[in-house]
Amino acid sequence: MEEVGRRRSGGRAFGRGVLAVASNGILWIFCATYIFPFMWMIYNTLKTQPQFILNIFSLPIPPVWSNWRDIFSIPDTYSALINSSYNTALSMVFIVFFSFTVGYFLSRYSFPGRNFIYGFFLVGMLVPIYALLVPVYIQFNKLGMTNHRYTLLIPYVAFSLPQAIYLFDSYMRTIPRSIEEAAFVDGATTNQIMTKIMFPICMPITGTVLVLNFLGLWNEFPFALVLVSGAGYRTVPIWLTTFQGQYSSQITMRITAMVIAMTPIIVAYFFLRDRMMEGLTSGAIKG
């Protein structure tokens, strides 16, 4: 096939060569614009403020760790990281728990109202959650639920459920019922079937759900901003915004904060890259 192309384009072979170099070149420059900002940020965390002002491009020689030391000496840093981890981890557990259960019942049983519930959650996926920011805040305020340990868990779980349920449900439908029927005949209870058989089978999709939600929840900003503004309960994104105000002249500190905020995601990306790509784009490709 390649040869056919070359034969036909005879004298254009040279043109093709140049085109190859050019397109590859452009693409690589493009890639560089992606890599550069992150590299620049990382090595800038190792400079002090005066060094930075002197020349923003220079490499830090010798590297200075003061920024990192200073940031970690502020208790806020730790509480932000802990809060984010707490919120994200607990939410993920609840999300998997609820969506697996609901998905199981939706896909395996038909009962009156089943379609309605399914449609209900499907519509839930369409609603832009930012539009619900204000009403949710008002409700939480009236009920006195802002600024608590558990405040963010509720919207986080509730808003992630539609998508998770959809994923579990679709996946479960593709699993033949014969396994469950066999187990049933052998005398297993519903509970046992669910936990010992279905759940292990659903590991792949559970993985996807976990990854997707980890991403979304760790980075989540508007609800954290609005519902939990008290100092002890801030999550990482909010903590990041405090750096813009308080330390706005200490750019190296700001950059260090950003790097800290990015690190968990970067680590996760490194290990779970394919799963992430698959999960995020699965909604678009299913056709």
Place this chain on the structure above:
Amino acid sequence: MVLVPLVEAFYYSLNNTFNYRLTFAGFDNYKRLLADPYFYLSLKNNAIVILVSIGLQMVPAFIIMAAMTTKLVVAKKFVQTIFFFPVVISPLVTAYIWKVMYSNQYGVINQLLKVVGLPGWQQNWLGDPKVIMTSISIPLGWQYIGFYLVILLAGLTSIDRDILEAAEIDGATGTKRAIYVILPLMRNTINVSLLLCLSGSIKIFDQIYAMSAGGPGHASTVLAMYAYTASFLQNDYGYGSAISVMMLVISFIIIIVMTRVRRATGQNE
């Protein structure tokens, strides 16, 4: 089985938007909204964001994807990984990164322009109302190109290899092949991507908040930002709710329009 009603009940309550004021005021908020120049400004900015998103995210993604189908490009997996990276970074962090880069004193952009010999192009990226929408658009495009690239690449696998090769044998090279063969065959994937792009653009909030908080003045406010400002900074929850409801309505309208268009063009085959 107790779980389902619980979740339902909570979810349903979240869906109730109020348009109340502290005193009941009927549709006053909406009337005010429709007469509000800032509302239309936000709408306009949102429209700009939508157009930019399509132009700066999907178009380059398509071009890159097409380039990758030819045998000119090396290291495809690597490119894919690099481009997809910003997608997973919080939009907030991305915005902050670019904010630092745009900065007047420490900014990479201005410095680079100086080095390259274009000092005339330096400007106050985030402080000048005329430039601000451009400034905001760039990170937006930058972040999500990879997302659409991955989607398109995946959609590409649904096209039969034979068709592509047949086209190439018939003399359709590079660009021609991309436009006349690949594009129509990927119609479904492109439609879905477009829908995702649109719905994402309407909701945009994190980046705007981080980079400019809607400013300078109101120059870069978008709908979500305006709702936030009205509700939380001006303490006018009723008005903010009205804006939120409008956002919902507009989203639904756009989705419905898109589905209609999709059905219509689909049937034209």
